[in-house]
Amino acid sequence: MNQKISIAADLALEPEYRVHNFRWLRKNPTLAVGSVMLIAMIVIAVAAPWIATHDPLEIDPMVRMQGPSTEHHFGTDAQGRDVFSRAVWGGRVSLTVGLSVALLASVIGIGLGLIAGFFQWADGLIMRVMDGLMAIPGILLAIALMAVTRASLLTVIVAITVPEIPRVVRLVRSLSLTLREQLYVQAAHSVGTQLPVILIRHVLPNMMAPLIVQGSFVAASAVLIEASLSFLGVGVPATIPSWGNMMAEGRNFVAVAFHIILYPGLLLAFTVLSINLIGDGLRDALDPRLSRQL
Amino acid sequence: MTFAPNNTQSNKEPLLEVVNLKTWFDTLAGTVRSVDGVSYQVYAGQTLGIVGESGCGKSVTALSILRLVPTPPARHSGQILFHKQNLLELPERDMRAIRGNQISMVFQEPMTSLNPVMSIGAQIAETIRLHQKMTQHQAIKRSLEMLRLVQIPEPERRINEYPHQLSGGMRQRVMIALALVCNPQILIADEPTTALDVTIQAQILALIKRLRIELGMGVILITHDLGVVAESCDRVAVMYAGKKVEEASVIDLFDQPLHPYTKALMSSMPSMNKHSKRLPEIPGMVPSPKELGKGCAFFARCSHSTLKCEQETPLLTDMGSDHVVACFAVTEEHV
Numbered sequence: 001m002n003q004k005i006s007i008a009a010d011l012a013l014e015p016e017y018r019v020h021n022f023r024w025l026r027k028n029p030t031l032a033v034g035s036v037m038l039i040a041m042i043v044i045a046v047a048a049p050w051i052a053t054h055d056p057l058e059i060d061p062m063v064r065m066q067g068p069s070t071e072h073h074f075g076t077d078a079q080g081r082d083v084f085s086r087a088v089w090g091g092r093v094s095l096t097v098g099l100s101v102a103l104l105a106s107v108i109g110i111g112l113g114l115i116a117g118f119f120q121w122a123d124g125l126i127m128r129v130m131d132g133l134m135a136i137p138g139i140l141l142a143i144a145l146m147a148v149t150r151a152s153l154l155t156v157i158v159a160i161t162v163p164e165i166p167r168v169v170r171l172v173r174s175l176s177l178t179l180r181e182q183l184y185v186q187a188a189h190s191v192g193t194q195l196p197v198i199l200i201r202h203v204l205p206n207m208m209a210p211l212i213v214q215g216s217f218v219a220a221s222a223v224l225i226e227a228s229l230s231f232l233g234v235g236v237p238a239t240i241p242s243w244g245n246m247m248a249e250g251r252n253f254v255a256v257a258f259h260i261i262l263y264p265g266l267l268l269a270f271t272v273l274s275i276n277l278i279g280d281g282l283r284d285a286l287d288p289r290l291s292r293q294l
Numbered sequence: 295m296t297f298a299p300n301n302t303q304s305n306k307e308p309l310l311e312v313v314n315l316k317t318w319f320d321t322l323a324g325t326v327r328s329v330d331g332v333s334y335q336v337y338a339g340q341t342l343g344i345v346g347e348s349g350c351g352k353s354v355t356a357l358s359i360l361r362l363v364p365t366p367p368a369r370h371s372g373q374i375l376f377h378k379q380n381l382l383e384l385p386e387r388d389m390r391a392i393r394g395n396q397i398s399m400v401f402q403e404p405m406t407s408l409n410p411v412m413s414i415g416a417q418i419a420e421t422i423r424l425h426q427k428m429t430q431h432q433a434i435k436r437s438l439e440m441l442r443l444v445q446i447p448e449p450e451r452r453i454n455e456y457p458h459q460l461s462g463g464m465r466q467r468v469m470i471a472l473a474l475v476c477n478p479q480i481l482i483a484d485e486p487t488t489a490l491d492v493t494i495q496a497q498i499l500a501l502i503k504r505l506r507i508e509l510g511m512g513v514i515l516i517t518h519d520l521g522v523v524a525e526s527c528d529r530v531a532v533m534y535a536g537k538k539v540e541e542a543s544v545i546d547l548f549d550q551p552l553h554p555y556t557k558a559l560m561s562s563m564p565s566m567n568k569h570s571k572r573l574p575e576i577p578g579m580v581p582s583p584k585e586l587g588k589g590c591a592f593f594a595r596c597s598h599s600t601l602k603c604e605q606e607t608p609l610l611t612d613m614g615s616d617h618v619v620a621c622f623a624v625t626e627e628h629v
Contacts (some may be wrong), residue, residue, distance in 0.1 A: 184407055188409070190360055192390040192392070193385075201409075201420065205412070208411075
């Protein structure tokens with residue numbers, strides 16, 4: 001531990017490393033732009049209580065379906081609720097779901113993938129289950145899972161995680177199969193390291209780069225699936241403002257009040273784009289072949 | 295040339311004794327006999343060289359000692375006696391306590407034997423703490439000592455560096471430090487210098503030799519380079535197609551090679567005092583372990599082969615002064 005700190009301290013002291021970091025960001029505008037966009041979105045979602053101009057659930061029949069104005073920045077919906085406030089609050093749902101699904105799917109996927117990659121007896125079993133999961137379209141599986149549970153944020157997260165797990169498992173398994181043949185893994189074995197220690201200390205850190213990239217894509221797809229589920233009415237309960245719920249309610253009034261679905265749609269696209277940009281940027285940044293070109 | 299007294303080995307207990315070791319792989323295409331009845335002894339303070347072509351089973355023999363060959367597909371039989379216990383029958387837990395602690399190994403490829411995402415100090419410290427109760431601080435201190443022992447310049451700086459910041463020779467030194475950090479009794483060096491250039495090769499061999507004498511280890515040096523053998527071994531076992539075909543002290547072997555294969559190997563080495571035009575080669579290829587018949591494995595490539603060689607496997611015969619050889623042409627001529 002001490003030693004890690006000392007390394008970090010060394011890096012901070014050496015000015016060339018800082019220059020290097022900045023150059024790396026400039027060389028990778030995709031990552032920079034994506035990060036700025038996502039950070040902005042996170043700030044908006046976290047600061048929702050202060051940014052929102054109205055109570056997102058407050059119904060005001062007097063101002064139904066009004067266009068954007070100074071009072072209602074994004075206009076109002078069919079029940080007179082403030083679209084701007086609802087959209088800001090809805091960002092919380094999307095980001096929470098995206099982040100939780102990415103974390104949950106990664107943790108479970110890493111565990112199963114490592115087992116499949118290192119224990120031959122488990123490989124067949126785990127991979128056939130994963131094949132089965134992948135045979136069902138993710139959104140259908142999520143709808144089915146939602147149908148048998150009560151709608152809440154937690155069940156939505158679980159329902160989206162399950163179809164995402166096989167993607168991570170496949171990646172981790174294929175990486176494990178490569179890494180287990182690496183000489184340093186064998187060398188660790190030859191000095192008497194136990195298998196769990198080898199997995200955590202030697203195998204896992206060496207697969208972090210592709211895993212982070214995969215995690216970002218899982219997060220982006222989770223945000224989209226959450227919105228789709230809510231749009232179909234099987235996502236988060238209607239009492240929680242989410243972009244999918246807003247668009248589902250607004251779709252009947254597209255002809256007269258386009259703004260009701262326009263703003264949540266734009267925010268959704270913005271968020272998914274930002275996560276995908278980060279994913280692409282990270283892939284370039286973490287790929288040793290591309291980063292050598294500096 | 296030899297540092298340890300050579301004549302004492304017959305009355306000294308061997309540190310490690312491999313008896314009739316067989317490592318067979320069950321594959322879909324049949325059983326592959328990678329190691330087929332190999333025996334040898336390793337004595338403290340001595341180096342046993344194992345030479346042979348690629349694929350003759352040298353590395354598998356070494357990996358079998360540490361039980362690093364995955365079973366299945368591999369199957370072991372025979373005995374590997376270390377401190378009166380058969381390593382092949384030891385439970386995995388006890389085996390782990392031996393690996394890296396009492397018997398350690400240096401691999402051929404220093405470029406890929408170190409974990410790229412851990413600093414070398416952390417890697418050495420981790421190995422120490424696997425086998426000894428030490429705080430991280432003590433372990434790092436000990437790692438520093440080890441780096442100094444293997445003569446890495448500026449060890450204080452190098453200890454925080456990552457493998458990609460080191461040269462090949464330095465990485466091999468780190469690997470040796472890693473292997474020796476728990477003071478093993480036996481060091482298995484699997485072609486430790488193959489991936490290095492000649493000057494570094496000489497340094498690494500000198501280092502292994504020095505540490506062997508200082509620490510009194512037994513060393514098993516696997517190589518295909520007869521120059522390396524002459525330089526640093528006390529005894530040599532020549533392997534061919536999974537079998538030991540000749541074993542002798544290094545002086546005997548170079549003075550008077552008996553097996554036709556050993557002779558052929560010697561004659562295909564460039565010599566410094568003779569100006570030869572073209573080096574003689576051994577015709578043909580090593581037979582695939584799958585196609586081995588019941589006769590001598592070298593039969594098809596041997597210039598002395600007779601009908602008997604094709605039908606019977608020659609047994610190892612002692613030709614005096616611990617020089618054993620498995621060849622009908624040699625043993626029958628002698629009789």
